[in-house]
Amino acid sequence: MIEIKNYSALSELIKNEYSTYSGRILERWFRQKMMESQQYAEIGAWWHPRKGNADTPDNEIDIVTVRLDGKVQAYEVKRNKNKYSKELLSEKVADLSHSAFGNTNITFGCLSLEDM
Numbered sequence: 001m002i003e004i005k006n007y008s009a010l011s012e013l014i015k016n017e018y019s020t021y022s023g024r025i026l027e028r029w030f031r032q033k034m035m036e037s038q039q040y041a042e043i044g045a046w047w048h049p050r051k052g053n054a055d056t057p058d059n060e061i062d063i064v065t066v067r068l069d070g071k072v073q074a075y076e077v078k079r080n081k082n083k084y085s086k087e088l089l090s091e092k093v094a095d096l097s098h099s100a101f102g103n104t105n106i107t108f109g110c111l112s113l114e115d116m
Helices: 007-037 086-100
Strands: 040-048 059-067 072-078 106-112
Touching: 007 040, 007 059, 007 072, 040 086, 059 086, 072 086, 086 106
Parallel strands: 072 106
Antiparallel strands: 040 059, 059 072
């Protein structure tokens, strides 16, 4: 788009994709800070398909960690903390605990721009 000087289309693309892009960058920032702290044995994301009809969204958790002491933590990363749903994350964490950690107790919460 730059080569053909289609700046209006480029501007629209940037506007439409900014929130997705910046959300991924924010997740990456928190993962990097966690790695630098050297307090974790594992840091990653988690995804699990939900059974049901095609309209049911999959379970996804942005950051799942296993601390060196064995405690498991799960975080949703949100640019706007007001968009965080504790109830929804609680449901996802229950699925995560059952499917990946043998019903281990998992603490969870939200990381946002305010936590930087």
